[in-house]
Amino acid sequence: MWAMVAKEFRQLRRDRRTVAMMIVLPVVLLVVFGYAANFDVHDIPTVVVGPGARQAAASLRPPFRSIEVDPRGGEATARSKLQDGQAVVAVVTGGTDVDVLMDGTQLFSVETAEGALAKLSASTRATGRPAPRVRQQILYNPKLTTSWVMVPGLAGLILVFVGTLITSLGVVRERQTGTLEQLAVMPLRARDVIAGKIAPYLMVAAVDLTAIVLIGMGLFGVPFTGNVATFALGAALFLLVTLGMGVLISTVSQNQGQAIQLAFMIMLPQVLLSGLIFPVSSMAPGVRWISYVLPLTYFIQVSRGVMLKATPISALGQPLGLLALLAVVVLGLAIAAFRRDLAPSGRRGRRDAEPRDRGSETVAA
Amino acid sequence: MTWGLENVRVGFGRRIALDGVTVSAGPASVTVVVGGDGAGKSTCLKTLVGLVRPQAGSVRRPAKERIGYVPATAGLYADLTVQQNLDFSAGAYRLPAGQREQREQQLLERTGLAGVRRRLGGQLSGGMQRKLAVALALLHSPDLLVLDEPTTGVDPVSRAELWRLISAAAAQGTAVVVATTYVNEAARAASVVLLDAGRVLASGSPDAILRGVPGVVGTAAGAGRPGPLSWRRGTGWRVWAPDGELPAGAERAGPDFDDAVVVAELAAQAGR
Numbered sequence: 001m002w003a004m005v006a007k008e009f010r011q012l013r014r015d016r017r018t019v020a021m022m023i024v025l026p027v028v029l030l031v032v033f034g035y036a037a038n039f040d041v042h043d044i045p046t047v048v049v050g051p052g053a054r055q056a057a058a059s060l061r062p063p064f065r066s067i068e069v070d071p072r073g074g075e076a077t078a079r080s081k082l083q084d085g086q087a088v089v090a091v092v093t094g095g096t097d098v099d100v101l102m103d104g105t106q107l108f109s110v111e112t113a114e115g116a117l118a119k120l121s122a123s124t125r126a127t128g129r130p131a132p133r134v135r136q137q138i139l140y141n142p143k144l145t146t147s148w149v150m151v152p153g154l155a156g157l158i159l160v161f162v163g164t165l166i167t168s169l170g171v172v173r174e175r176q177t178g179t180l181e182q183l184a185v186m187p188l189r190a191r192d193v194i195a196g197k198i199a200p201y202l203m204v205a206a207v208d209l210t211a212i213v214l215i216g217m218g219l220f221g222v223p224f225t226g227n228v229a230t231f232a233l234g235a236a237l238f239l240l241v242t243l244g245m246g247v248l249i250s251t252v253s254q255n256q257g258q259a260i261q262l263a264f265m266i267m268l269p270q271v272l273l274s275g276l277i278f279p280v281s282s283m284a285p286g287v288r289w290i291s292y293v294l295p296l297t298y299f300i301q302v303s304r305g306v307m308l309k310a311t312p313i314s315a316l317g318q319p320l321g322l323l324a325l326l327a328v329v330v331l332g333l334a335i336a337a338f339r340r341d342l343a344p345s346g347r348r349g350r351r352d353a354e355p356r357d358r359g360s361e362t363v364a365a
Numbered sequence: 366m367t368w369g370l371e372n373v374r375v376g377f378g379r380r381i382a383l384d385g386v387t388v389s390a391g392p393a394s395v396t397v398v399v400g401g402d403g404a405g406k407s408t409c410l411k412t413l414v415g416l417v418r419p420q421a422g423s424v425r426r427p428a429k430e431r432i433g434y435v436p437a438t439a440g441l442y443a444d445l446t447v448q449q450n451l452d453f454s455a456g457a458y459r460l461p462a463g464q465r466e467q468r469e470q471q472l473l474e475r476t477g478l479a480g481v482r483r484r485l486g487g488q489l490s491g492g493m494q495r496k497l498a499v500a501l502a503l504l505h506s507p508d509l510l511v512l513d514e515p516t517t518g519v520d521p522v523s524r525a526e527l528w529r530l531i532s533a534a535a536a537q538g539t540a541v542v543v544a545t546t547y548v549n550e551a552a553r554a555a556s557v558v559l560l561d562a563g564r565v566l567a568s569g570s571p572d573a574i575l576r577g578v579p580g581v582v583g584t585a586a587g588a589g590r591p592g593p594l595s596w597r598r599g600t601g602w603r604v605w606a607p608d609g610e611l612p613a614g615a616e617r618a619g620p621d622f623d624d625a626v627v628v629a630e631l632a633a634q635a636g637r
Contacts, residue, residue: 178438185414186457187429362425 035284041112047081049073052093084315097133104141140308151216152303153276167246168259190339198243226306230313234302237323241295244330251337270296367391373422382408383563390540398544399551400560406544433502437513443487458505472500492523510541552622566629580607582624583615
């Protein structure tokens with residue numbers, strides 16, 4: 001038995017990445033997720049409109065935070081702010097009652113807002129002062145159904161799994177079986193290889209996504225209220241990022257085990273830090289920034305916005321733009337890393353004589 | 366056009382893998398790079414096809430479209446059928462549709478794989494896998510064919526068939542470079558490069574290498590080793606006398622290519 005133990009330790013010592021992951025990762029995960037796992041909402045972006053907007057805004061107390069006060073605006077303005085995701089709560093003044101509109105896609109924020117409003121009305125009643133009646137209305141997800149909010153996010157998570165993990169394994173397999181060497185001598189450009197590698201996965205993932213959305217709609221009654229093309233654009237950009245991540249992982253992994261480890265390191269934070277479960281705004285600032293570099297954070301904004309709120313493309317410029325930026329950066333890095341794998345001799349080699357017929361080359365060190 | 370390496374040095378960290386290596390491969394000829402394990406054969410071939418960047422010296426090779434390469438791992442897709450492997454290579458080298466079918470059929474027949482075209486690459490025998498790998502490398506009729514130990518671990522019949530393929534490619538004008546550990550295969554080549562520890566011990570035609578064997582080679586019988594510069598051959602011994610003085614009991618014999626390789630290695634060890 002001791003011979004076996006000694007052998008295992010020797011092998012483990014050579015696989016430094018695994019050792020590092022075994023020791024460092026649990027500590028990092030505990031700290032990061034400990035700060036991220038928080039259902040308490042302390043900040044609810046609120047827009048106040050109508051003739052009594054200034055007065056109403058002045059009476060707002062945390063967790064409500066007034067982000068815009070528009071005395072000339074009406075209910076349409078309020079609804080538009082909620083639909084575009086700029087505010088979670090909108091207070092509409094001007095009538096005999098005060099209307100409070102809430103974005104039902106923000107489950108925890110709405111629950112916190114409801115509690116805060118109940119407290120406020122109780123304390124107002126206790127003072128005996130006359131106060132306008134508050135009418136609450138939850139938009140987009142009136143019954144605060146969890147599955148309505150989870151399905152658009154889970155669709156993204158499943159795509160992260162398919163895109164990142166499966167793609168990374170596909171390329172590493174080429175390295176392990178020696179076919180990557182064969183690809184390197186073939187007249188293929190790095191970007192062609194990557195495009196060829198990810199195109200089939202892109203198609204499979206697109207079918208996957210369609211199936212997930214349709215099943216979500218059929219089984220859980222999740223509505224799809226927005227524009228399909230906007231959703232498809234967001235999904236395509238998101239898929240490019242996740243597939244690019246898969247390729248990037250494969251270029252820095254020597255075997256499938258390493259690729260799986262790295263893929264999980266990228267997938268786990270997306271589960272907990274993207275806003276899928278815990279509201280991004282509730283996370284400690286020290287870990288919140290991580291959610292801003294995760295593609296799933298932006299895909300969730302797009303998918304929930306389009307499916308549940310019919311958010312127009314004009315209001316999704318930021319998440320779509322950031323997804324596009326991430327796609328360019330990740331795919332650019334993947335191509336650069338892959339090119340290094342495919343053409344090691346071309347990196348620093350100097351071509352002595354430019355071949356006249358492009359039929360040969362002389363490479364001098 | 367002659368392809369090859371000229372005075373190439375390759376290092377991996379502190380380890381020098383190739384030091385001043387020159388290999389020349391002319392059209393319609395077979396150049397064999399022979400050497401033991403770790404001699405630098407694979408590095409030499411990888412440098413020639415562009416997988417490894419030399420630190421010094423120069424490499425002359427055709428454009429990628431005109432190179433065929435079989436790595437030591439065969440480099441075929443185990444989860445694709447024989448036909449699908451061929452189709453992928455044909456696509457990668459952009460063979461025109463008409464030419465593709467004809468060439469695939471020709472190579473399948475020549476390699477004896479026509480009957481197993483629907484079998485997965487991973488389900489082929491070792492010899493069949495090697496033949497498929499060579500067929501893939503020959504598909505686009507390259508100017509330079511580079512084969513890394515194509516016959517290692519292959520039975521004698523398959524080995525003969527592989528050499529028939531290689532010779533046929535050379536006969537059609539391809540410059541072929543083959544790495545092998547089998548010394549007898551080197552004797553078939555137009556030129557041979559004998560590598561040891563990253564250095565060229567001898568190079569030239571097999572005849573020239575034989576003529577260049579220094580000293581005298583002899584044979585000896587008996588159970589006891591006749592001297593330090595001797596090695597087993599069958600039931601007897603071969604003996605090398607650098608100064609021409611064979612030990613008592615040994616008889617002079619004409620060196621063959623096996624002897625030439627062993628003598629070159631002994632001479633290199635003596636010189637180190």
